[in-house]
Amino acid sequence: MTYVPNHARYEHMSYRRCGKSGLKLPAISLGLWHNFGGVDVFENYRAILRTAFDAGITHFDLANNYGPPPGSAEENFGVLLKKDFAAHRDELIISSKAGHLMWPGPYGEWGSRKYLIASCDQSLKRMGLDYVDIFYSHRFDPNTPLEETMGALDSIVRQGKALYVGISSYTAENSAKAIQILKDLGTPCLIHQPKYSMFERWVEGGLMDVLEESGVGCIPFSPLAQGLLTDKYLKGIPSDSRAAKEHGFLKTSQITPETLQKIEKLNALALERGQTLAQMALAWLLKDPRITSVLIGASRVSQLKDSLKCLENQHFSAEELSKIEGILS
Numbered sequence: 001m002t003y004v005p006n007h008a009r010y011e012h013m014s015y016r017r018c019g020k021s022g023l024k025l026p027a028i029s030l031g032l033w034h035n036f037g038g039v040d041v042f043e044n045y046r047a048i049l050r051t052a053f054d055a056g057i058t059h060f061d062l063a064n065n066y067g068p069p070p071g072s073a074e075e076n077f078g079v080l081l082k083k084d085f086a087a088h089r090d091e092l093i094i095s096s097k098a099g100h101l102m103w104p105g106p107y108g109e110w111g112s113r114k115y116l117i118a119s120c121d122q123s124l125k126r127m128g129l130d131y132v133d134i135f136y137s138h139r140f141d142p143n144t145p146l147e148e149t150m151g152a153l154d155s156i157v158r159q160g161k162a163l164y165v166g167i168s169s170y171t172a173e174n175s176a177k178a179i180q181i182l183k184d185l186g187t188p189c190l191i192h193q194p195k196y197s198m199f200e201r202w203v204e205g206g207l208m209d210v211l212e213e214s215g216v217g218c219i220p221f222s223p224l225a226q227g228l229l230t231d232k233y234l235k236g237i238p239s240d241s242r243a244a245k246e247h248g249f250l251k252t253s254q255i256t257p258e259t260l261q262k263i264e265k266l267n268a269l270a271l272e273r274g275q276t277l278a279q280m281a282l283a284w285l286l287k288d289p290r291i292t293s294v295l296i297g298a299s300r301v302s303q304l305k306d307s308l309k310c311l312e313n314q315h316f317s318a319e320e321l322s323k324i325e326g327i328l329s
């Protein structure tokens, strides 16, 4: 059936400025790392994408290697862009990345100019796009001059293949260097994509300050710690969960009794606030104005709907914040 997007889609989402740029991103963005690959069910991920767009989610995040198999999430997304979103390209912010292993040989990963430019071309082909809105260096390459990696990002923009560029998982120190190089090249760094959640707080040790000082946005990935920051693992490991899937990146070894104890306490606090744990975990990130957007995943429509409700309460009292610190410490 032809998809007709919700006419009221922009009424309930908030849009936050990305650093000091002219671009706004939805408070919640959707990532296609899991659940959109060749192993997944078309009608399910189609429904997730439609639900997202209907709720005002304008930003979809991909990478060359998302699947499995690698490349299939971009291919599947390309099919849906054509089928459902062709008339809405200018309402969308689509990102892709290169950095992790994508093809064999010395030019299929890391940060060389050779790899980044070839990979961007491949991503555009898979998605059937002329350009992506944001192209990222997916990880810092210790063996390639940073000038070369950032120079490749600058070239990609000048070639019209991306509108903005970003970096992902760079340390505070390497981020500062990359941001300066990009500034000198005349292609400012738009955004940094780090892993950040209640369970993963490395960005608080310097990166957030670097981003704030340089006017670069921040979009935390895995804000639910891949599903740990929900109530789903409290009664065992559901057979359809990421931890149970062979290709899932969440490993059962990460679900320790100590972690479960923390989840249990956080879950009780969330319920006291009238939220699910997923909603509280997302709101906890969004309370910081330096966070542009939280980049969530979802394996079904109901999860996306649950997570979206975090927008209804992003306020934390000092007492709640200190309780959370107590639980996490």
Ligand SMILES: NC(=O)c1ccc[n+]([C@@H]2O[C@H](COP(=O)([O-])OP(=O)(O)OC[C@H]3O[C@@H](n4cnc5c(N)ncnc54)[C@H](OP(=O)(O)O)[C@@H]3O)[C@@H](O)[C@H]2O)c1
Pocket: 030, 031, 032, 033, 034, 035, 061, 062, 138, 168, 169, 193, 220, 221, 222, 223, 224, 225, 226, 227, 228, 230, 231, 232, 240, 241, 242, 243, 278, 295, 296, 297, 298, 299, 300, 302, 303, 304, 306, 307
């Ligand atoms: N730059 C990088 O290096 C990098 C790395 C990783 C991810 N990312 C990006 O970040 C995006 C999000 O990462 P992520 O998928 O790990 O994010 P996440 O939001 O932390 O985890 C998403 C998973 O949690 C479960 N879930 C989500 N909402 C739920 C809810 N309301 N209730 C119960 N369970 C829920 C689902 O897993 P189940 O399958 O168990 O249902 C879902 O697939 C990726 O798609 C990708 O775009 C980037």
